[in-house]
Amino acid sequence: MYKILTKKRLNPTVTQMEIEAPLVAKKAKPGQFIILRVDEDGERIPLTVAGCNQATGGVKIIFQIVGATTEALNHKEAGDSIQDFVGPLGVPTRTDGVKKVCVVGGGVGCAIAMPVAQEFHRLGADVTSIIGFRNKDLLILEDEFRACSNKLIVMTDDGSYARHGNVTVPLKEALEAGEKFDLIITIGPLIMMKFVVATARPFGVPVTVSMNPIMVDGTGMCGGCRVTLIQDGKPTTKFACVDGPDFNGYEIDFDEAMSRGRIYFDFERRAHEETCNLFKLQ
Amino acid sequence: MAIIPKKNAIPTQEPSVRAHNFNEVALGYSPEVAIEEAKRCLNCKAQPCVAGCPVNVHIPEFIAKVKEGEFEEAYQIVNATSSLPAVCGRVCPQETQCESKCTLAKKFESVGIGRLERFVADWHNEHATGKARAPQSNGRKVAIVGSGPSGLTCAGDLAKKGYAVTVYEALHKAGGVLIYGIPEFRLPKKIVAKEVETLKELGVEIATNVVIGKTLTVDELFEMGYEAVFIGSGAGLPNFMRIPGESYKGVYSANEFLTRSNLMAAYRDDAKTPIMKGGKFAVVGGGNVAMDAARTALRLGAEKVYIVYRRSMEELPARREEVEHAQEEGIDFRLLCNPVEILGYKNPDDPRDPKNGFVTAIRCVKMELGEPDASGRRRPVPIQGSEFDLDVDAVIISIGTSPNPLIKSTTEGLEVNRWGGIIVNEDGLTSREGVYAGGDAVTGAATVISAMGAGKVAAAAIDEFIRNK
Ligand SMILES: Cc1cc2nc3c(=O)[nH]c(=O)nc-3n(C[C@H](O)[C@H](O)[C@H](O)COP(=O)(O)OP(=O)(O)OC[C@H]3O[C@@H](n4cnc5c(N)ncnc54)[C@H](O)[C@@H]3O)c2cc1C
Ligand SMILES: Cc1cc2nc3c(=O)[nH]c(=O)nc-3n(C[C@H](O)[C@H](O)[C@H](O)COP(=O)(O)OP(=O)(O)OC[C@H]3O[C@@H](n4cnc5c(N)ncnc54)[C@H](O)[C@@H]3O)c2cc1C
Ligand code: SF4
Ligand code: SF4
Ligand code: FES
Numbered sequence: 165m166y167k168i169l170t171k172k173r174l175n176p177t178v179t180q181m182e183i184e185a186p187l188v189a190k191k192a193k194p195g196q197f198i199i200l201r202v203d204e205d206g207e208r209i210p211l212t213v214a215g216c217n218q219a220t221g222g223v224k225i226i227f228q229i230v231g232a233t234t235e236a237l238n239h240k241e242a243g244d245s246i247q248d249f250v251g252p253l254g255v256p257t258r259t260d261g262v263k264k265v266c267v268v269g270g271g272v273g274c275a276i277a278m279p280v281a282q283e284f285h286r287l288g289a290d291v292t293s294i295i296g297f298r299n300k301d302l303l304i305l306e307d308e309f310r311a312c313s314n315k316l317i318v319m320t321d322d323g324s325y326a327r328h329g330n331v332t333v334p335l336k337e338a339l340e341a342g343e344k345f346d347l348i349i350t351i352g353p354l355i356m357m358k359f360v361v362a363t364a365r366p367f368g369v370p371v372t373v374s375m376n377p378i379m380v381d382g383t384g385m386c387g388g389c390r391v392t393l394i395q396d397g398k399p400t401t402k403f404a405c406v407d408g409p410d411f412n413g414y415e416i417d418f419d420e421a422m423s424r425g426r427i428y429f430d431f432e433r434r435a436h437e438e439t440c441n442l443f444k445l446q
Numbered sequence: 447m448a449i450i451p452k453k454n455a456i457p458t459q460e461p462s463v464r465a466h467n468f469n470e471v472a473l474g475y476s477p478e479v480a481i482e483e484a485k486r487c488l489n490c491k492a493q494p495c496v497a498g499c500p501v502n503v504h505i506p507e508f509i510a511k512v513k514e515g516e517f518e519e520a521y522q523i524v525n526a527t528s529s530l531p532a533v534c535g536r537v538c539p540q541e542t543q544c545e546s547k548c549t550l551a552k553k554f555e556s557v558g559i560g561r562l563e564r565f566v567a568d569w570h571n572e573h574a575t576g577k578a579r580a581p582q583s584n585g586r587k588v589a590i591v592g593s594g595p596s597g598l599t600c601a602g603d604l605a606k607k608g609y610a611v612t613v614y615e616a617l618h619k620a621g622g623v624l625i626y627g628i629p630e631f632r633l634p635k636k637i638v639a640k641e642v643e644t645l646k647e648l649g650v651e652i653a654t655n656v657v658i659g660k661t662l663t664v665d666e667l668f669e670m671g672y673e674a675v676f677i678g679s680g681a682g683l684p685n686f687m688r689i690p691g692e693s694y695k696g697v698y699s700a701n702e703f704l705t706r707s708n709l710m711a712a713y714r715d716d717a718k719t720p721i722m723k724g725g726k727f728a729v730v731g732g733g734n735v736a737m738d739a740a741r742t743a744l745r746l747g748a749e750k751v752y753i754v755y756r757r758s759m760e761e762l763p764a765r766r767e768e769v770e771h772a773q774e775e776g777i778d779f780r781l782l783c784n785p786v787e788i789l790g791y792k793n794p795d796d797p798r799d800p801k802n803g804f805v806t807a808i809r810c811v812k813m814e815l816g817e818p819d820a821s822g823r824r825r826p827v828p829i830q831g832s833e834f835d836l837d838v839d840a841v842i843i844s845i846g847t848s849p850n851p852l853i854k855s856t857t858e859g860l861e862v863n864r865w866g867g868i869i870v871n872e873d874g875l876t877s878r879e880g881v882y883a884g885g886d887a888v889t890g891a892a893t894v895i896s897a898m899g900a901g902k903v904a905a906a907a908i909d910e911f912i913r914n915k
Contacts, residue, residue: 187661201618205711207718208618232718248618250655380710380719383616383657384850385626385682386702392693401686401693406852420693423803427695428720 165245186221194283195257226275270352285312300325371413451554484512498547521570535564580649584608589672594622596885597678599901626709659856681886691788696805700844725839736844874904
């Protein structure tokens with residue numbers, strides 16, 4: 165069992181926890197993730213490592229409540245324990261040779277992007293962060309981003325806070341203004357990442373995207389997390405859990421990834437409704 | 447005494463019933479039938495059967511004890527060479543191993559060695575009292591990577607010699623393929639759980655949720671004071687066919703499908719892990735894994751399940767019994783057929799149609815057998831223009847697995863062959879001092895008994911290595 169050391173609500177649908185897992189805390193690098201199960205019989209879900217505390221052996225996770233498992237996790241409190249917690253999985257984000265970086269996060273993807281931005285900052289790179297949310301209520305991690313960015317731009321889809329519009333708007337402005345990024349890293353909904361890639365393409369800036377397909381084992385055993393890359397005009401299959409989750413944005417087949425992400429849509433909706441109802445009964 | 451030509455039948459659940467449940471198909475011998483079957487054994491001097499068993503179980507000796515009704519003694523004889531008899535009695539491909547060499551098999555049906563082995567193991571598990579006792583510790587530590595049959599066997603043998611053994615397992619449950627791959631109806635999970643329990647009684651520590659190569663590296667294990675490491679990480683990387691359409695929704699690797707159903711218990715109504723149920727399935731491949739996937743799909747409620755295999759019945763590599771059971775249950779075998787493409791739904795007028803991207807059919811080409819290839823099997827060649835479509839809702843690809851590169855890529859100096867299998871000598875020693883390996887991680891996908899055998903060999907070598915240090 166793995167103890168929940170701290171719990172903090174970041175907004176109505178996003179929660180931050182620190183889980184006691186010293187082996188993971190010692191090893192995890194930005195860009196890597198863990199897989200957890202809340203209870204016996206629970207589903208295995210992947211979440212990105214959002215930070216580690218060597219002193220307490222705590223591993224920070226930030227998750228959005230979207231379905232049955234994240235809902236169940238959110239019902240746990242500091243002091244409670246969860247069944248399983250394994251990691252760090254995946255390949256850390258590549259940072260070498262990057263002097264000037266633009267980190268583009270969307271929604272809860274900002275939780276995944278934050279440790280990456282912090283790492284670049286720690287390594288002395290010039291960091292521009294563009295973070296976007298649907299509205300003001302969903303805003304998270306603004307202070308954290310401010311602390312590790314040379315420049316921070318916050319966007320909301322509905323204009324309820326900061327600038328009005330999509331993250332691609334300021335990105336395009338920056339690129340057009342002649343900003344020379346060595347790398348753009350984008351993490352968020354697939355559709356957003358697809359448009360970030362499209363925005364960057366005319367400027368020829370490398371784009372790293374962080375893929376989050378449905379996973380089971382996270383060790384390269386099931387193949388469920390496969391994504392298709394188009395390399396030299398030919399499709400190649402990669403497993404996001406061991407080859408990723410970061411990939412070259414220009415190679416990813418986004419349309420396929422979006423389609424595959426919805427395979428269990430009906431099942432998940434039912435499971436979520438059931439969990440919600442269960443909690444209502446309690 | 448006249449020879450009884452046929453094996454005593456093993457009672458099974460009715461095909462029409464079992465096709466809808468996950469309970470064990472074969473129900474096992476009663477003591478009376480076991481004794482009857484044991485009487486068929488001729489107790490051959492030359493013991494040809496023993497040579498057919500990869501770990502040389504003392505077959506005539508244990509069968510002689512069964513004949514006398516001394517089941518516990520019989521169990522002890524089997525257990526001396528095979529540490530997982532309840533498992534092997536159920537899943538060994540006996541028809542190509544021990545039973546194929548049985549003298550009786552020349553003219554009649556062989557002695558039911560596997561069935562008897564299963565019987566004595568089950569009898570022991572039911573009747574044995576008293577726990578296994580942890581032996582006197584010798585204070586020396588060995589780490590095992592992976593809790594499949596090779597790792598569990600290696601751990602057990604070393605623990606019995608007094609080593610402090612830790613088994614590191616990436617998943618949340620121990621057992622390897624025995625837990626995540628082979629389904630309940632063929633190998634009940636409680637049998638595997640029991641084996642793991644016995645190891646714990648022997649003092650073996652099982653550390654789940656540790657991925658060697660990620661959470662800890664092999665080098666760190668040595669730093670932690672382990673004097674030797676055994677790698678039994680299996681061949682868990684699924685191969686795909688590299689044909690168009692493999693990314694449509696409803697295309698699974700057998701590993702994913704079986705893991706969802708077994709390890710994540712998706713077969714239960716209250717399961718939290720989703721899986722596609724119902725509809726029509728095509729399973730590509732002809733091994734045990736393909737049979738298990740097909741029969742699992744059926745039990746989950748599929749209305750039709752095809753096995754698509756490119757060679758003929760004779761070449762089908764699965765255990766004979768599983769093929770027969772699958773046929774009885776109504777699995778439709780499409781032999782000499784090879785998939786060339788998977789077709790998916792696409793609504794040109796509505797990109798948001800929820801059916802978009804789901805499998806609709808598998809396109810196959812008919813094959814004929816040509817000249818024998820290097821393996822001696824006649825090579826299937828496509829018949830021009832014979833393409834046809836099977837309408838299905840899901841496709842399960844079961845064309846084999848390769849060893850996972852995770853450990854190799856994080857362990858300096860660990861040599862692997864062209865297929866990713868770890869290179870070892872006859873003792874299971876790898877290119878690194880103190881690092882041993884065995885099972886599917888070395889051979890590629892093979893059998894439970896050969897993995898177990900490799901675990902045994904390595905345990906003996908590790909013991910010798912540490913004592914001579
Ligand atoms: C490598 C990786 C890192 C991730 N890191 C984080 C993180 O740091 N914080 C966070 O909140 N989420 C993260 N995710 C997504 C997270 O795993 C899913 O939100 C979670 O599995 C949903 O589980 P559930 O049972 O609560 O919801 P479900 O009932 O399984 O799903 C509810 C809804 O979420 C969608 N969904 C399911 N799985 C995913 C997924 N993998 N990615 C995106 N949407 C999904 C479903 O389509 C459905 O609409 C990550 C995913 C991956 C693969
Ligand atoms: C569906 C199916 C049906 C089969 N049916 C039969 C049958 O009827 N008869 C038969 O004889 N054989 C059968 N086999 C084959 C047999 O199960 C395997 O040959 C055998 O299990 C191999 O044992 P192993 O110990 O080498 O590895 P595995 O059983 O594969 O176990 C390896 C373990 O190592 C763990 N692991 C991997 N990497 C790491 C890591 N980096 N760190 C920590 N842990 C790790 C894995 O999670 C796994 O638990 C079947 C296989 C499958 C998949
Ligand atoms: S272990 Fe397998 S091959 Fe050996 S005797 Fe038993 S059933 Fe036969
Ligand atoms: S070969 Fe057959 S009959 Fe002879 S000892 Fe072995 S099991 Fe008995
Ligand atoms: S999650 Fe199973 S292979 Fe990646």
